[in-house]
Amino acid sequence: MMEGWQYGLLLNLENKLPTRALHDLVTLPGQKPVISYGPPGYSASLAAPGFLGRYLVSKLARMGTQVVVPYRDEDEKRHLKPMGDLGQIVSMEWDIRNEGQIAECLRHSDIVYNLVGRDYETKNFKFADVHVTGAERIAKRLVHVSHLNASANGEERVRSVFPNVTVVRPATMFGYEDKLLNNMATWPIWWKLNFGETKIRPVHVIDVAQALANLMSTPQLTRTVSLPGPSTLTYEYLLELVASVTYRAPSRAPVVPKPIALAVARAAQMAWWPLINPDEVERRFIDDANVPGDWNVVGVCPDEVENHAITYLRRYRLAKDYPRPVLFPARPT
The missing domain is CATH 3.90.25 (UDP-galactose 4-epimerase; domain 1)
Structure with missing residues (x-):
């Protein structure tokens, strides 16, 4: 579900060039050498500090993807650094109301996961500022994470800007x-x-994270994907x-x-x-x-x-x- 918006729970991903490095070679005592799993390039991940984001990053870390994490609070994204190789986790300070900063965060991305959200309002941000207006400002090959019971207002505003958006609607997550x-x-x-x-x-957060990660290697879905628990x-x-x-x-x-x-x-x-x-x-x-549920679309069997x-x-x-x-x-x- 959407949470951690004020810390930039927006995962901004860029596939690396098809090259390998020495550290992709893993050698264990008594075993054959193996090459790290995932598409060619550095094995990297980035998680925003929210609940779903960190699990999505642990999945993306094995997929050779560079990840940009917009943030507002320096302390809330430090735990993500060890999840990827050197230089693969890129933190960028941003404000969801600043279109210039949003554009800078997204300009090198092949896909964007919008997990921006909070389950309560603050004096600076109302629900509409984050889930509607903020979501409207974010566009690319976009995966917009909503909720099974969410109002369609924010999703419609996103589609008005980016008609090819993939809207993912998980149920309440546990983890x-x-x-x-x-x-x-x-x-x-x-x-x-x-x-x-x-x-x-209820749906397991790791199942939702795996479903989102699987969208990296599938053709773009211009539809709503519902992910309720079993x-x-x-x-x-x-x-x-x-x-x-x-x-x-x-x-x-x-x-x-x-x-x-x-x-x-x-x-x-x-x-x-x-x-x-x-x-x-x-x-x-x-x-x-x-x-x-649309679990068959994302290739996951929920637990x-x-x-x-x-x-x-x-x-x-x-x-x-x-x-x-x-x-x-x-x-x-």
């Missing part, structure tokens, strides 16, 4: 740094809105799943009525880092769109959330519960 399983383990009360009956189709689940089931993995009793907090939740969220907007915002409260009452829950939630167990087995709850019929 190590996610805002789904981690928040359920720490703030379960906000996921009980709507009595936990809201239906979502199963439709309720928040209630996911809360039970989190409790079963962490061995923590499910939250007994009462369900907060929507008007009260909205009032708390509006008050939280005054904080520098709000725990929840009004838009999130509204999303807790919206089922994920019931549309068919179930249960297969990865222990990996991302074991850290929330007490020491005495750490080695205990996982007993998943029964899925609702």
Whole structure:
């Protein structure tokens, strides 16, 4: 999903010339020498500091691609440097409102991944400034990452500028740094809105990153690609799943009525880092769109959330519960 926009979560990629270097040769003791995987050129990657971006970069690092990362905060892109070979990760300071800086970031690119987004507004940037106006300024061979439930306004503005754009719509993603399983383990009360009956189709962030990386080697798609998870689940089931993995009793907090939740969220907007915002409260009452997935188009088979829950939630167990087995709850019929 779109996040980290103010740090320039825009992946700008340029294929290298068909040459090899000495460091492409890998020799391991007792094994035959091998040449590094990927198209000819330096093995390189670049990830923006957001959730999806870093996983996409880990995929692109093996594909011989030079990546330019626009950023606003110097500290938020440093961890990306070791993901590629020397000179392959290029950081460029930018402002999404400055068309000159955008043009400079994109001018050598063969493909652009627009992952720019945030799930709450700030005093400097409203949703429309980022998801509509900002997206409208970015054009090339463009892959615009939206969301399964997103309004089409931003996508239509992008298409008006660049008709050949590929719009990718993943569902809510889970992973190590996610805002789904981690928040359920720490703030379960906000996921009980709507009595936990809201239906979502969670998808693994690594599957989405692989799908985006696969677009590098496919013909340009002038269409919308939907990437929902393989199963439709309720928040209630996911809360039970989190409790079963962490061995923590499910939250007994009462369900907060929507008007009260909205009032708390509006008050939280005054904080520098709000725990929840009004838009999130509204999303807790919206089922994920019931549309068919296009995973066959990108050559990926999405995985179930249960297969990865222990990996991302074991850290929330007490020491005495750490080695205990996982007993998943029964899925609702």
